[in-house]
Amino acid sequence: MEISKAEFDVLNAIWESFPCSANEIVNRLDNEKNWHEKTVKTLLGRLVKKGAIAFEKDKRRYLYHPLLEKEAYQLTESKSLLDRLFGGRISPLVANFAQQQKLKQDDIDELKKLISDWEKQND
Amino acid sequence: MEISKAEFDVLNAIWESFPCSANEIVNRLDNEKNWHEKTVKTLLGRLVKKGAIAFEKDKRRYLYHPLLEKEAYQLTESKSLLDRLFGGRISPLVANFAQQQKLKQDDIDELKKLISDWEKQND
DNA sequence: TTTATTTGATTACAAGTGTAATCATTAATT
């Protein structure tokens, strides 16, 4: 399922909290984007058509909710990026960031914790 | 500069080794993709137009080379993914992979090395 | 109940994309 950039922004707004009405979504996006309400509605329609979200009628309003979960999307997107750009391995990406001085102490701490957890589990 | 999927595949073939002729690129892609020679030529043209690659004439052949370096592209793409999906932090992505049992001992070893290098540098 | 309003559905339209085919130029061959 291909989600376009604009569609993603809408989907992302839905992930924030759902179910939610179109208006709610328009409001959430109003901070970030400068989209006409009609534009958001169009994108909602396209997301429904693609099966990324669904809705239930509540009187004349539709209440939308994701079918595609954020975690699943994160996983396939990051896997796709790693495959395309880093031969499917995660460490080259981290190395890239390290090289560019994009790693902070916090990141290092979290990575260390992840590693020790992993080692506990895989012992 | 927006690089489309198909354009990326061509650019990626060029990164393998350059400068190289259109035919060379067609051959490299022939293993992976099933593209007509004309299709590859079109994509080369679009990449040139976008400023992602350039060429020099060698008789009637053009020899192409990237203007956009792989490392730069890797960095902006992965930064964009992290920003969109993980709040700009790298550890949630690693955590995601860990959770899905996508981390192997090799990855862990490399991550540990990256961390110790980072710590040496930032002491 | 008629009218006004809200909201999703349909339509619009230009730019980008995937996927080539044809045109034109230039180099190689006869």
Added chain:
DNA sequence: AATTAATGATTACACTTGTAATCAAATAAA
């Protein structure tokens, strides 16, 4: 020198995307 062959440039065309405006249906208001 004329013809052929190779290769980039131009054109093609349907589908997607960004960005809405208009249409239609249903509900709320008068």
